[in-house]
Amino acid sequence: MNDQARYQPYAGPAAGWGALRSVTHHWLDSKQPFKNLRALLKTNQNGGFDCPGCAWGDSPERHMVKFCENGAKAVNWEATKRGIGRDFFARYSVAQLRAQSDYWLEHQGRLIEPLRYDAERDRYVPITWDAAFALIAEVLKGLESPDQAEFYTSGRASNEAAYLYQLMVRAYGTNNFPDCSNMCHEASGVALGQSVGVGKGSVTFSDFAEADVILVFGQNPGTNHPRMLEPLREAVERGASVVCFNPLKERGLERFQHPQHALEMLANGAKATSTAYFRPHLGGDMAAVRGMAKFLLQWEQEAPGSVFDHAFITEHTDGLDSWLDAVQRSEWAQIEQQSGLSRAEIEQAARLYVRAERVIACWAMGITQHRHSVATIQEITNLMLLRGNIGRPGAGLCPVRGHSNVQGDRTMGINERPPASLLDALQRRYGFDVPRAQGHNTVEAIEAMLAGRSQVFIGLGGNFAQATPDSPRTHAALQQCELTVQISTKLNRSHLMHGRQALILPCLGRTDIDQQAAGPQAVTVEDSFSMVHASWGQLAPLSTQMRSEPAIVAGIANALLGARPVDWLHLAEDYGRIRELIADTIPGFAGFNDKLAQPGGFYLGNSAARRQWNTVGGKAHFAAHALPEHLLPAQARNSGETPDLVLQTLRSHDQYNTTLYGLDDRYRGVRGMREVLFINPEDIQRLGYEPGQKVDIVSLWDDGIERKVRGFTLLAYDTPRGQAAAYYPETNPLVPLASIGEGSHTPTSKFVAIRLQPASTEARIL
Numbered sequence: 001m002n003d004q005a006r007y008q009p010y011a012g013p014a015a016g017w018g019a020l021r022s023v024t025h026h027w028l029d030s031k032q033p034f035k036n037l038r039a040l041l042k043t044n045q046n047g048g049f050d051c052p053g054c055a056w057g058d059s060p061e062r063h064m065v066k067f068c069e070n071g072a073k074a075v076n077w078e079a080t081k082r083g084i085g086r087d088f089f090a091r092y093s094v095a096q097l098r099a100q101s102d103y104w105l106e107h108q109g110r111l112i113e114p115l116r117y118d119a120e121r122d123r124y125v126p127i128t129w130d131a132a133f134a135l136i137a138e139v140l141k142g143l144e145s146p147d148q149a150e151f152y153t154s155g156r157a158s159n160e161a162a163y164l165y166q167l168m169v170r171a172y173g174t175n176n177f178p179d180c181s182n183m184c185h186e187a188s189g190v191a192l193g194q195s196v197g198v199g200k201g202s203v204t205f206s207d208f209a210e211a212d213v214i215l216v217f218g219q220n221p222g223t224n225h226p227r228m229l230e231p232l233r234e235a236v237e238r239g240a241s242v243v244c245f246n247p248l249k250e251r252g253l254e255r256f257q258h259p260q261h262a263l264e265m266l267a268n269g270a271k272a273t274s275t276a277y278f279r280p281h282l283g284g285d286m287a288a289v290r291g292m293a294k295f296l297l298q299w300e301q302e303a304p305g306s307v308f309d310h311a312f313i314t315e316h317t318d319g320l321d322s323w324l325d326a327v328q329r330s331e332w333a334q335i336e337q338q339s340g341l342s343r344a345e346i347e348q349a350a351r352l353y354v355r356a357e358r359v360i361a362c363w364a365m366g367i368t369q370h371r372h373s374v375a376t377i378q379e380i381t382n383l384m385l386l387r388g389n390i391g392r393p394g395a396g397l398c399p400v401r402g403h404s405n406v407q408g409d410r411t412m413g414i415n416e417r418p419p420a421s422l423l424d425a426l427q428r429r430y431g432f433d434v435p436r437a438q439g440h441n442t443v444e445a446i447e448a449m450l451a452g453r454s455q456v457f458i459g460l461g462g463n464f465a466q467a468t469p470d471s472p473r474t475h476a477a478l479q480q481c482e483l484t485v486q487i488s489t490k491l492n493r494s495h496l497m498h499g500r501q502a503l504i505l506p507c508l509g510r511t512d513i514d515q516q517a518a519g520p521q522a523v524t525v526e527d528s529f530s531m532v533h534a535s536w537g538q539l540a541p542l543s544t545q546m547r548s549e550p551a552i553v554a555g556i557a558n559a560l561l562g563a564r565p566v567d568w569l570h571l572a573e574d575y576g577r578i579r580e581l582i583a584d585t586i587p588g589f590a591g592f593n594d595k596l597a598q599p600g601g602f603y604l605g606n607s608a609a610r611r612q613w614n615t616v617g618g619k620a621h622f623a624a625h626a627l628p629e630h631l632l633p634a635q636a637r638n639s640g641e642t643p644d645l646v647l648q649t650l651r652s653h654d655q656y657n658t659t660l661y662g663l664d665d666r667y668r669g670v671r672g673m674r675e676v677l678f679i680n681p682e683d684i685q686r687l688g689y690e691p692g693q694k695v696d697i698v699s700l701w702d703d704g705i706e707r708k709v710r711g712f713t714l715l716a717y718d719t720p721r722g723q724a725a726a727y728y729p730e731t732n733p734l735v736p737l738a739s740i741g742e743g744s745h746t747p748t749s750k751f752v753a754i755r756l757q758p759a760s761t762e763a764r765i766l
């Protein structure tokens with residue numbers, strides 16, 4: 001905590017003047033404000049670059065300014081004039097760098113030349129690109145089996161980079177593709193795949209303008225998808241209902257001031273973004289939706305034909321009866337206790353839902369990072385199916401994705417459990433025996449490295465050491481490797497928790513001009529609405545020693561496999577050649593290069609939106625799950641202690657995942673500190689503490705390992721009793737590696753049973 005640390009509730013609306021002030025600060029900090037302003041005006045425009053922030057789609061309207069405060073932060077963070085190379089790494093040993101904060105590490109600037117770890121000097125030293133590629137190839141070829149290597153992907157990788165990467169890895173011989181999606185929307189993919197036959201959202205941007213009700217579950221768009229606030233506010237303005245489910249009262253879901261409406265800014269007005277706000281307990285959404293379904297069933301029984309869409313149900317679905325059975329069997333006492341909502345509140349939510357002709361359901365990490373996430377998303381889907389709210393205008397499912405191309409990476413085949421259709425297509429096109437066995441997801445990769453079963457880790461972007469759960473174990477897992485390779489834009493802890501041998505390979509980002517033999521190249525990305533479009537870098541790179549991600553992957557592949565099954569280096573000269581291969585093998589991409597010429601890109605389509613159900617039974621499926629008997633997992637119940645609180649780990653306003661832009665969280669009133677625990681004032685009293693007091697936090701699990709973080713300041717906050725919150729990644733050491741979602745394997749970052757202990761050092765800030 002620094003001297004500036006302060007905690008005071010924030011009175012302003014989301015966006016507005018506060019956002020403008022913050023953007024200006026980050027502009028100046030980039031050290032090249034004017035260049036970046038020019039670049040920013042190209043964000044999400046035709047001929048410009050795709051915002052490296054979130055995966056929210058763009059309004060098809062032309063000539064609009066299409067970036068938000070946090071997009072501007074992401075751009076300025078990437079497009080900084082500061083660069084670090086051999087001089088920087090000669091100055092600091094890895095041990096010294098480890099002592100620095102995550103914020104400090106990334107703030108040093110862009111990585112500008114390839115580096116190799118020199119164990120004798122405990123320093124990173126320069127290496128040529130060719131030597132780096134040769135080292136990787138040598139170590140990979142020396143493994144007993146290709147399954148001893150892990151190939152991680154973070155969701156910023158372009159379609160072109162991701163496609164080449166998966167082709168290289170499969171040609172090498174494994175499906176070990178842990179990726180950020182495993183920690184993110186995996187449950188959405190699994191749940192929707194089973195229920196409606198496609199693991200993606202069924203709505204597009206224009207549906208938001210037609211919806212009568214927009215349900216927003218477990219999401220904080222004011223910080224994480226600011227461009228989503230606009231359609232929410234427009235919906236409220238035209239009389240539609242935006243119905244939020246969130247234990248925290250998130251500012252962006254309450255009020256929004258449009259930074260691009262001069263009059264509203266000058267008058268300092270703000271518009272409401274929601275019409276109803278329900279505050280369930282952590283993990284309580286499945287029970288809440290079950291309760292809504294119980295009311296719908298009751299009203300349908302009272303007036304048959306008035307509630308359910310029988311025509312849709314008969315033609316398009318199966319499984320209704322067994323689900324309704326489960327609904328009937330669920331007791332109100334359990335529903336109220338688990339959801340944390342009263343029966344009256346649930347009735348109100350059900351009435352809002354049932355009155356609407358067209359409903360969109362949105363959700364993000366508050367739903368996906370729980371043990372029962374798959375069942376919860378299927379329950380939401382069931383609710384939508386009951387009234388035919390899928391596959392017609394203004395209605396549908398909308399898992400709001402995180403990283404700007406996380407959805408595209410999956411489409412390109414970054415998938416540790418690849419569908420046979422993908423593998424068949426690859427085998428047909430390239431003529432090699434594609435590996436068929438399932439690979440490792442993120443948690444399995446950590447377990448394999450920890451057990452010594454995996455020896456090599458390669459990261460195409462991201463910050464594996466900090467993004468993953470159970471940090472000390474993940475760090476040990478990486479450090480046990482023979483070789484770790486990070487393809488990155490900025491220095492982070494994953495470079496410091498390295499294997500016996502280690503490489504840092506500096507790459508171009510979205511904003512950088514990508515010059516190859518055939519001229520400047522565009523890459524492509526897919527947003528949450530399955531829109532694919534091109535992204536053109538705008539700024540000259542800081543150094544000639546950085547390479548593009550496709551060029552780096554091609555370099556590794558060429559050293560590892562030679563020109564087999566494709567001429568990698570030739571492909572990297574002109575990304576149009578990679579797109580031709582994508583067109584040949586990935587459904588929906590025929591004529592890829594031609595389609596890209598369309599302004600705004602092209603729509604990949606979605607089978608569920610067309611009411612085609614690629615499920616086992618050929619119909620949309622009502623999945624029938626009993627409500628969980630306990631939300632608290634058995635391992636926490638068996639730990640021998642009762643939890644004081646349940647903890648969710650979430651993002652502040654000044655961060656992008658493990659990248660910290662600053663230490664403030666404006667909408668929650670926090671300045672200059674991150675090691676804080678948001679807790680209900682009554683819980684502070686019940687547990688015998690005082691606001692502002694520092695505590696250590698311990699998580700409960702029955703494996704005998706102590707998981708603890710120290711010195712967190714208690715902030716009295718408007719959160720339901722028993723439900724606390726703290727920032728990720730500082731609290732990742734508390735999330736047990738084995739605490740994962742059923743069917744998704746996603747770490748349960750939004751549900752950790754904890755106990756508090758007085759901190760060894762007493763310090764007060766309030």
Ligand SMILES: Nc1nc2c(c(=O)[nH]1)N[C@H]1C(S)=C(S)[C@@H](COP(=O)(O)OP(=O)(O)OC[C@H]3O[C@@H](n4cnc5c(=O)[nH]c(N)nc54)[C@H](O)[C@@H]3O)O[C@H]1N2
Nearest residue numbers: 070218219220224245282283364365366402403651656657
């Ligand atoms: N600026 C910025 N933008 C980002 C990111 C970023 O870090 N910074 N990250 C990107 C990525 S990768 C992702 S995945 C998305 C994340 O976007 P979000 O999902 O909005 O991210 P979180 O901060 O994890 O917020 C989770 C929200 O869910 C609520 N919540 C937690 N548990 C529950 C629950 O059990 N039930 C309900 N109903 N609500 C709950 C929390 O109170 C919080 O409001 O954002 C993307 N965009």
Ligand SMILES: Nc1nc2c(c(=O)[nH]1)N[C@H]1C(S)=C(S)[C@@H](COP(=O)(O)OP(=O)(O)OC[C@H]3O[C@@H](n4cnc5c(=O)[nH]c(N)nc54)[C@H](O)[C@@H]3O)O[C@H]1N2
Nearest residue numbers: 154184461462463467487488489490492649657658728749
């Ligand atoms: N406790 C807890 N843990 C979580 C979450 C949570 O809510 N709580 N959320 C989870 C979620 S939703 C996600 S998506 C993951 C995120 O996990 P990751 O995607 O692995 O993490 P990021 O922090 O996004 O990665 C940041 C790093 O990416 C590199 N980078 C940035 N841009 C580029 C680029 O264009 N190319 C390349 N090659 N590298 C680049 C930079 O070096 C930067 O340091 O974390 C997960 N972990």
Ligand SMILES: [Mo]
Nearest residue numbers: 184185402403
């Ligand atoms: Mo994410």
